[in-house]
Each structure stands twice: as structure tokens, then as C-alpha cells.
Amino acid sequence: MSDQDTILDEHIAGEYKYGFASDIAQETVAAGLSEDTVRFISAKKNEPEWMLEWRLTAYRQWLKMKQPHWQNVHFHDINFQDIIYYAAPKKKPEYKSLDEVDPELLAVYDKLGLPKEEQKILAGVAVDFVMDSESVITTYKATLAEKGIIFCSISEAIREHPALVKQYLGSVVPPRDNYYSALNSAVFSDGSFVYIPKGVRCPMELSTYFRINAQNTGQFERTLIIAEEGSYVSYLEGCTAPMRDENQLHAAVVELVTMDNAEIKYSTVQNWYPGDKEGKGGIYNFVTKRGLCKGVNSKISWTQVETGSAITWKYPSCILKGDNSIGEFYSVAVTNNYQQADTGTKMIHIGKNTRSRIVSKGISGGKSQNSYRGLVQVAGTAENAYNFSQCDSLLLGDKCGAHTFPYLEIKNKSAQVEHEATTSKIGEDLMFYCNQRGLTSEEAVDMIVNGYCKEVFKQLPMEFAVEAQKLLSISLEGSVG
Amino acid sequence: MLHIKNLHARVGDKEILKGLTLDINPGEVHAIMGPNGTGKSTLASIIAGKTDYEVTAGEILFHGKNILEMSADERAREGIFLAFQYPVEIPGVSTTNFMKAALNAKRKHQGLEPITAKDFLKLMNEKRQLVELDKSYLSRSINEGFSGGEKKRNEIFQMAMLEPLFSVMDETDSGLDIDALRIVAEGVNKLRNKDNAFLVITHYQRLLNYIVPDFVHVMYDGRIVKTGDKNLALRMEEKGYDWIKEEVGA
Ligand SMILES: Nc1ncnc2c1ncn2[C@@H]1O[C@H](COP(=O)(O)OP(=O)(O)OP(=O)(O)O)[C@@H](O)[C@H]1O
Ligand SMILES: [Mg+2]
Numbered sequence: 001m002s003d004q005d006t007i008l009d010e011h012i013a014g015e016y017k018y019g020f021a022s023d024i025a026q027e028t029v030a031a032g033l034s035e036d037t038v039r040f041i042s043a044k045k046n047e048p049e050w051m052l053e054w055r056l057t058a059y060r061q062w063l064k065m066k067q068p069h070w071q072n073v074h075f076h077d078i079n080f081q082d083i084i085y086y087a088a089p090k091k092k093p094e095y096k097s098l099d100e101v102d103p104e105l106l107a108v109y110d111k112l113g114l115p116k117e118e119q120k121i122l123a124g125v126a127v128d129f130v131m132d133s134e135s136v137i138t139t140y141k142a143t144l145a146e147k148g149i150i151f152c153s154i155s156e157a158i159r160e161h162p163a164l165v166k167q168y169l170g171s172v173v174p175p176r177d178n179y180y181s182a183l184n185s186a187v188f189s190d191g192s193f194v195y196i197p198k199g200v201r202c203p204m205e206l207s208t209y210f211r212i213n214a215q216n217t218g219q220f221e222r223t224l225i226i227a228e229e230g231s232y233v234s235y236l237e238g239c240t241a242p243m244r245d246e247n248q249l250h251a252a253v254v255e256l257v258t259m260d261n262a263e264i265k266y267s268t269v270q271n272w273y274p275g276d277k278e279g280k281g282g283i284y285n286f287v288t289k290r291g292l293c294k295g296v297n298s299k300i301s302w303t304q305v306e307t308g309s310a311i312t313w314k315y316p317s318c319i320l321k322g323d324n325s326i327g328e329f330y331s332v333a334v335t336n337n338y339q340q341a342d343t344g345t346k347m348i349h350i351g352k353n354t355r356s357r358i359v360s361k362g363i364s365g366g367k368s369q370n371s372y373r374g375l376v377q378v379a380g381t382a383e384n385a386y387n388f389s390q391c392d393s394l395l396l397g398d399k400c401g402a403h404t405f406p407y408l409e410i411k412n413k414s415a416q417v418e419h420e421a422t423t424s425k426i427g428e429d430l431m432f433y434c435n436q437r438g439l440t441s442e443e444a445v446d447m448i449v450n451g452y453c454k455e456v457f458k459q460l461p462m463e464f465a466v467e468a469q470k471l472l473s474i475s476l477e478g479s480v481g
Numbered sequence: 482m483l484h485i486k487n488l489h490a491r492v493g494d495k496e497i498l499k500g501l502t503l504d505i506n507p508g509e510v511h512a513i514m515g516p517n518g519t520g521k522s523t524l525a526s527i528i529a530g531k532t533d534y535e536v537t538a539g540e541i542l543f544h545g546k547n548i549l550e551m552s553a554d555e556r557a558r559e560g561i562f563l564a565f566q567y568p569v570e571i572p573g574v575s576t577t578n579f580m581k582a583a584l585n586a587k588r589k590h591q592g593l594e595p596i597t598a599k600d601f602l603k604l605m606n607e608k609r610q611l612v613e614l615d616k617s618y619l620s621r622s623i624n625e626g627f628s629g630g631e632k633k634r635n636e637i638f639q640m641a642m643l644e645p646l647f648s649v650m651d652e653t654d655s656g657l658d659i660d661a662l663r664i665v666a667e668g669v670n671k672l673r674n675k676d677n678a679f680l681v682i683t684h685y686q687r688l689l690n691y692i693v694p695d696f697v698h699v700m701y702d703g704r705i706v707k708t709g710d711k712n713l714a715l716r717m718e719e720k721g722y723d724w725i726k727e728e729v730g731a
Contacts, residue, residue, distance in 0.1 A: 424572065428533075433569045435553035436529050436562070437583035437639065438590070447582050451573030451622070 032081045035059060038186050041086045045155050048162060058175035058185030065179045072371040072403055073311050073340040075284065078249055085187045085220075143203065149233075150195040151206055154222050157193035164195060168226055172255040172292045172319070180251040181288045184220050188253070191222035196231040196262075205461050207236040221252040227262035229295065234265040236464060250309075252287045260295030260322065267460050268316075269468055271308035274475075279338025279367075282310025289316035293325035293351075301328035302345065303459040305468045307475040310339060315373065317346035320354035320382075327356040330456040332468075334449075334475050335368030335400070344374035344405075349382035349415070358389040361453050365396035365476055371403040378415040385415045393423045394452055396445065396476065446473045482507050482678050483528075483647055488539035490527055497523045497534070499703035505647070508675040512689055512714060513682045515700035516722050521682045522566055524700075525649045528680075529563040530556045543647065557583075558590035562645035564636035566652045566682075570624040576635065577605065577619045580642050587643060608641040612668040629656035637665050641672055649680045654688040666691030686718040699725055 038059050042052040067077055095101055098116070144151050150161060158165050175185035196202055227233055237254075250272065256264050266289075275282025285308070291300035302316035318327025329345035347356035356376065364370040370393065378385045393402030404421050426448055434444035450457070450469050457465045483505040490498040497520045505511055513521055527534050528541060530553030541548050548556050571579065584604075585595045596604070605619060612634050624632050633653050640648055650669070654662055669679070669692050681692060689697070689711060697713040698705045701722070706729045707713065717725075 430569050430571065432529075432531050432553060433565065433571075436557050436565075437579070437643070438554055438557035438586040439582055440552075440554050440586075443582065443586065447574055447578065448571060451571070451575075451578070454573055 031084045033059075033083065033085055033187070037085050041187055041189070044086060045158070047155075047158055050162075050166065051158050054170070054175075055186050058182050059187075061176045062179065062182035062186055065176075065182055068179055071313050071342040072369065072373075072405070073313060073342050075311055075340075078284070080183075083249060086189065140204070147200050147203065148197040149200060149202055150193065152193055154188070154191040154193045154224060157224070161193070161195070164226065165193070165224070168224055168255065168257055170255075172257060172290045173253050173288050178288060180286045181253050184222060184251045184253045184288070188220045188222035191224075191252070192235075193223075194225040194233060194235060196225075196227045196233045198228040198259075199230045200228075201231065202233040205234045205236050219250055221250075221254075223252070223254040225254075225256045225264055225266070227256075227258045227264050227298075229259040230261045231259075232263045232265075234267070234461065236267050236269075236461065238269045238271065248282075248284055250283050250285045250287070252285075252289075254287070254289040254316075256289075256291035256300055258291070258293050258295060258298035258300055258322075258325075261297045262295060263299040263301075264291065265301050266291070266303070266316070267464060268302075268304040268306075269464060269471065270304065270306045270312070271471060271475075273310075274308050274337065274339050275310040277337050279310070282339070283308065284311045285309035285313065286311075287314035289314060290319065291317070291327070292319045293322050293327060293354075295325070296322040296351070297324045298322050299326040299328070301326075301330070301459070303330040303456065304332070304343075305456070305460070305471070306331070306333040306341060306343060307471055309341075312339075312341040312343055315344050315346055315375075317348065318356060319348045319350065320356065320385075321350045322354075323351040324353045324355075325351055326354070328459075329356075329358045329360070329374075330459045331360045332363070332453045332456045332472070333361070333370055333372075334363045334472060335365070335370045336475055336477075337366040337368060339366075339368040341369070342371040342373055344372045346375040346377065347387055349376075349378040349385035349387070351381070352383040353385070354382055355386045356388075358387070358391070359455055360389075360391045361456055362391075362393045362402055363396065363449055363452070363472075363476070364393070364400035364402050367399045369401045369403070371405060373405040373407075375407040375409070376417055377409045378412050378417070380411040382412050383414050385412065387415075387417045389417075389419045391419075391421045392452070393421075394449065395423065395425045442473075442477065445476055449473075449476060482544060483680075484540075484542045485528075486540050486542075488524075488527070488541065489537045490523065490534045491537060492523075492534050496537075497703055498527070500539070501700075501704055503698070503705060505678050505680065507646075507678055508673075509696065510673070510679045510681065510692060510694045512694040512697045512711075513680065513700050513705075514684065514697065514714060514717055519700050520703045521700055522651055525563055525566075525651045525680075525682060528556075528649060529553055529561060554586070557645075558587050560646035562640050562643060562648040564633075564640055564648065564650040564653050566655075568624050568632045568636055570622070570627075572622050572625055574623055575620050576623045576638075579623050580605070580639065583639070583643060604642065609638055611641050611671060612638050613664050614638050630658060630661050633657055634661060634665055637668055641668065644672070644677075646677050647680070648677070649682070651682045652684065653681075654683050654685060662688065663691060686714040689714050701725060701729060 035056060038055050042055055098106065173181050175182045194206060225235060256266060258264055272283040272285055293300055300318050304316065306312050316329060320327050327347050333341045333343050335341050344360060345358055358374055360372045362370040362372055372391045374389060376387045391404050395402055402423055406419055408417060431441060431444055449472055457468060460468060485501060485503040488498050488501040515521055523534060536549055581601060588595060614634055624635060627635060633656050657665060666688060694711055697709050697711060699707040707725060
């Protein structure tokens with residue numbers, strides 16, 4: 001066999017490892033959703049019978065549900081029969097070289113400081129270093145395997161670790177939880193699975209970035225992370241590079257479970273295509289993320305930087321079941337032009353001495369609408385629960401809107417709940433002051449916004465934080481004056 | 482250095498500057514006094530490039546360049562500085578970060594590399610001692626929770642950091658206690674050299690005991706109506722503005 005053939009073989013085998021069987025590569029199902037679509041997806045993924053049944057149950061529940069409209073966002077009802085629910089991952093790169101790629105997109109990559117090779121992958125240009133990245137992944141996987149950590153696609157987990165998946169899938173976000181979680185449960189395409197065994201501290205940040213073809217699984221992504229007793233993992237989702245996608249609707253589900261003394265840190269940078277300056281196009285990002293602090297002294301913290309999507313609708317939540325467990329939510333949500341975001345969190349205190357902390361920074365420019373919606377619920381059982389919420393809104397102009405909807409449901413008198421909220425504006429005087437010191441309006445907005453978000457950025461892994469700062473600058477371009 | 486000729490400016494229908502002429506050369510200190518509402522801060526804002534005002538006639542040349550065609554940030558990078566009468570607060574941005582951004586914006590304009598962290602720290606230390614500003618203020622959000630006097634001192638610290646060619650100080654003295662006034666004024670004196678110039682707006686002669694002006698102008702109703710040396714300020718303090726009003730026939 002020639003060298004080239006070996007490489008090719010390895011490549012294809014590698015692809016399979018990450019959940020994409022090579023024999024299904026070129027197929028796509030027609031638009032529309034029916035039981036047959038669900039069966040087709042399940043079959044294409046070689047799923048066992050129980051998984052198909054699970055999907056079908058979810059599908060039947062979904063049929064009985066209605067699209068929710070309580071969020072503070074506006075859009076036309078989605079026609080679910082127009083959506084293509086299964087598209088095989090693109091095997092062939094779309095372009096031969098970077099010259100063929102939209103220069104505007106490349107300009108953004110440059111501003112983010114992404115290396116050329118990375119830009120190629122993201123833009124769908126043929127690259128010759130896939131083998132490199134494969135070998136990185138292989139080393140990566142070996143290190144993890146040594147510690148008994150499982151990190152693979154959810155499809156692979158369904159085949160290789162059925163007991164774990166059966167036990168936990170849908171245990172935190174049941175399919176019937178809401179309209180989009182039911183939909184996701186029926187048709188989810190792929191996603192990540194992480195299992196950290198007892199007492200293990202994951203030695204590196206786990207990131208979807210390291211999974212080939214991650215960009216093809218965006219539409220109905222399903223993620224499940226389980227941290228056994230005394231374990232720790234930090235997981236990064238998304239990437240700062242703008243992601244274009246033909247699919248208008250993204251409805252992901254993420255479930256986290258921590259046992260006694262375990263901790264999961266989940267960081268997201270969301271930068272899906274937000275639509276153009278006139279508000280045309282863009283992704284609808286309707287996500288259900290929830291973590292269950294099942295064990296005592298366990299901790300789940302969500303950090304998110306949301307800059308993309310035409311409409312974002314997500315509330316990463318924590319169910320604080322174990323005594324002394326801790327839930328945290330740190331969020332920066334940026335909207336510009338005609339973007340709409342309705343995001344926040346739910347902290348459900350059930351165990352004793354449970355604590356939660358919410359820090360939300362909403363930044364709106366252009367004609368966008370940005371809402372914080374948060375629920376703090378303290379059950380009768382949650383003796384000495386404590387919550388602190390800080391919700392700040394920053395307006396960059398006078399055509400945008402910021403809204404705050406805090407909900408409290410307190411059923412235990414010992415609970416201590418603190419809420420602070422501010423709304424501020426980058427007024428003309430502030431802008432003139434910065435201009436007078438030699439800063440352009442854009443530099444001034446950058447500086448002010450980054451100062452404003454510091455508390456949240458501090459939660460991100462260093463590299464991510466730097467990228468997130470740059471991303472904010474890019475997202476806010478043209479938001480003032 | 483700065484030549485203002487027959488400047489007319491208004492906001493809405495209201496004419497504020499009504500033919501103001503002023504020439505300032507390198508190495509000079511000019512003081513402007515005048516009753517409330519005569520347009521002193523307006524003049525400062527227009528020099529600095531605030532867009533609220535419409536200039537209807539006249540010109541402002543800075544080193545021969547027509548600055549009325551430049552944005553506020555360009556003017557700043559060219560070396561024009563305004564110490565504000567009412568400095569604003571910037572939550573979440575420390576004086577340190579603010580100054581670093583401002584200094585680097587200027588350096589970029591001059592074709593220089595961003596300042597190194599080490600040099601920057603050194604410069605900060607040197608300049609903050611000039612106005613005896615405590616270190617702790619530098620890491621706090623700019624002007625947030627600062628007292629009136631602290632804000633003014635911070636303005637002069639920024640001026641020292643950026644080493645502008647031309648500085649306007651708009652009532653820097655108001656709000657400063659007696660000791661602070663002396664400290665700030667001495668700081669300004671140390672910054673004076675043959676290449677830079679200052680325009681000091683004040684209501685009180687006291688400041689001019691420390692920062693001794695080469696010229697004192699009296700502004701009234703949008704114009705400079707009288708110019709003299711430092712003794713003019715003494716006379717104003719003594720007699721008030723009525724005699725000026727009479728002189729100009731108002
Ligand atoms: N943006 C504006 N809109 C409307 N009126 C303005 C504006 N700026 C200034 N004015 C008016 O123009 C006049 C001059 O104001 P300015 O602030 O320049 O006075 P000043 O000489 O600095 O007074 P003071 O000694 O009180 O500081 C005042 O009557 C003021 O109300
Ligand atoms: Mg004034």
C-alpha cells in the first residue's frame with residue numbers, strides 16, 4: 001500500500017472514531033419530520049433499538065406540544081417541515097484555497113488572530129494538515145484514556161457505553177421538558193459525551209474544537225457530561241470564529257451531572273451567524289442547558305459569552321440537589337443590529353446550605369433587544385439557601401432595548417437572596433471624554449465593554465478570555481454613532 | 482501654535498460664541514476669566530472637538546492645520562488636551578488601563594510601537610508623583626467615587642501622562658482645597674516648556690499666583706473683550722465684572 005493510501009485509510013477510520021460512519025457519508029434525507037425521519041436518523045447512526053424507541057417517544061411527545069411564545073423575542077413560527085433533519089457530514093472541502101473564501105469572513109478571522117491553517121478548516125478549505133490534528137487528537141485521547149476518562153461523540157457513546165448513556169441521557173433534561181428539548185431528543189444529530197471517573201481531575205480543558213466535524217453537528221447537538229465522585233472537568237464549547245450555517249434553527253440540549261464533591265466548569269462562546277445589518281438571515285439558537293448537582297458539595301458553573309445568532313434563547317440552569325452544592329452562572333450577552341437575546345439562568349435550590357451566584361452582563365447596540373430572565377427557586381427543603389444575583393445592562397445607543405425579568409420563588413424562610421441590577425448607557429459625554437484622550441469611538445466602546453465584562457471573562461480559561469475580548473470588539477463594530 | 486479667528490458658534494438657535502479671536506504661541510500660558518455662561522467651556526469644547534456645537538464662521542488653526550475638520554480623537558492625538566470642568570466616570574475601566582489605551586493611541590499616531598509594560602509603569606509612577614496622586618487611585622475605576630478634588634487631580638495626572646502640546650484647563654481649580662491647588666499648580670509648572678502652551682480657564686485670581694500667565698483675557702458674551710497681563714486678573718478680582726460690562730457698552 002502506498003503512503004497515500006495508508007494516510008487515506010487512517011483518515012477514514014479516524015472519521016469513524018468520531019462518530020461518522022463512512023458508508024453513510026453522501027446521504028441526505030428530504031426535508032420534513034415524521035416517524036420515518038426519526039427512524040432514518042437512528043438507522044444511519046447504527047443505533048440500538050432502545051435508542052430508537054427513546055427518540056420515537058420524544059417525537060410523539062413533541063407532536064403534542066406547542067411552540068412557546070413567552071420569551072421576549074419576535075419571529076415567525078418555524079415551519080418544521082421545511083427543515084432538513086439529517087445531512088451527512090460534508091466530506092469534501094468546499095474550496096481549494098483561501099482565495100475563494102468570502103473576504104469579509106477572512107477579515108474577521110484575521111482580527112481574531114487565528115492562524116491561517118485554522119482559518120482554512122473553519123472556512124471549509126482543503127487542508128493538508130488533518131493528519132497533524134489527528135495525531136494531536138490521538139495523543140490527547142491516550143492521555144485521557146490512561147485516566148479512564150471517556151471523551152467521544154454521543155453517537156459513539158451510545159454504541160460503546162450504552163449503560164451510561166441509558167442511565168443519564170434525559171435524566172436532567174427530560175425530552176418532554178420543553179418543545180425544543182423534545183425536538184432535539186427525537187432528531188439530535190451528534191454532540192459530545194464526557195465521563196470522568198471517581199477521583200479523577202481531568203488534566204486538560206476538554207473542547208469540542210478537538211473533535212473533527214464538530215461544525216457539522218451544530219444543528220441539533222446533544223451533550224452529556226458526567227462527573228463521578230470527587231472528580232473535576234472543565235469543558236469548552238464553541239469557538240470564537242464566526243460560524244456560518246445553512247440551518248436556521250439550532251436546538252441543542254446539554255446535560256451535566258455531578259456526584260459528591262465533583263465539579264464541572266462549562267464555558268461557552270457562541271458566535272453563530274447573527275444575520276446581516278438589516279436583520280436578514282441568522283441562526284435561531286434555542287438551547288436547553290441544565291446541570292444537576294446530585295451529590296453533596298458538588299459544583300456546576302456555567303460561563304457563557306453569547307455574541308452570535310439572530311435569536312438566542314437559553315437559560316443554563318443548576319438544580320442544587322446535594323447538600324452544600326453550588327451553582328454559578330456568569331454571562332455576557334451581546335446583541336447588535338437586529339439581534340434578539342432572551343437569556344439567563346435558573347437556580348433551583350433543593351438541598352441544604354446550597355449556594356448560587358448569578359452575574360449577568362447584557363450589552364445592546366444597534367436596534368437589538370437584550371433580555372435577562374432568571375429564576376431563583378428555593379424549595380421548602382433548602383434550609384439556609386443563599387443566592388446572589390447581579391444583572392447589569394449596558395446600552396450603546398438609543399434604538400436598542402434592555403430588559404430584566406428576575407423571578408423569585410422562595411419556600412423556605414431561612415433563605416437569603418440578594419439581587420442587584422443596573423442599567424447604564426455609554427452617553428455622549430462619556431464618549432467625548434474618551435475621544436478627547438485620543439481613542440476612537442470604537443476603541444472607546446471596546447475598552448468600556450471589556451471593563452464592564454471583566455468579572456465574567458475572569459471565569460474563562462485564559463486563552464478563551466483573550467479571544468472572547470477580541471470577539472466582543474468585532475461583534476460591536478458599528479454599534480455606536 | 483493655536484490661532485482662533487473670528488469664531489462664531491451656536492447650539493440650536495442660540496449663538497454662544499460671537500466672533501472670538503485668540504492667538505497662542507508655544508511656551509505661553511493664557512488665562513481666560515469671565516462671568517458664568519459667557520461661553521468659556523463652550524470654547525474649550527469646540528477646541529477639543531465636541532460636535533454639539535455648530536461653528537458658523539471663523540477658523541481654528543493648530544500648527545497650521547484646520548482642526549475644525551478633524552474629529553475629537555484626531556485632535557487629541559495631534560496633541561490637544563482638555564482637562565474637563567466636569568470629568569466623567571467610567572465604570573470598570575481603571576485609570577491605568579485608560580491611560581495605557583490613550584497613550585498607545587497617541588503613539589500609534591506617531592508611528593511608535595505600543596509602550597512596554599515596564600516603561601509604562603515607570604512613567605505612571607513618575608507622573609503620579611508630580612501631582613501627588615496616591616497609587617490606589619490608578620487601579621480604581623476612573624473617577625468612580627472620586628471626590629471633586631480627586632477628579633481634578635486625576636485630570637492633571639492624565640495631562641502629565643500624555644504630554645500634550647496644547648492644554649486647556651477648564652476650572653481645574655474649583656473643587657481643589659488650598660494644598661491641592663498648590664500641588665496641582667506646581668505640577669503644571671513642571672510640565673511647562675518652550676514647546677507647549679496652556680489655556681487656563683478660571684474664576685479666581687488665586688490659581689494665577691501659582692501658574693503665572695503671560696496673558697489674561699476677559700471673556701464676555703461670546704467674545705474676548707479685554708486682554709492684559711497678570712495684573713488684569715487682580716483688577717477683576719477686586720472690581721468684579723461690572724466695569725468691563727460698562728466698557729464694552731453692555
Ligand atoms: N449643549 C448646549 N445646549 C444648550 N445650551 C448650551 C450648551 N452648551 C452651552 N450652552 C449655553 O451656552 C452658554 C455658555 O455656556 P458655557 O458652559 O460655555 O459657559 P461658561 O462660560 O463655561 O460658564 P461657567 O463659568 O458657569 O462655567 C450658557 O448659557 C449655556 O447654558
Ligand atoms: Mg464653564
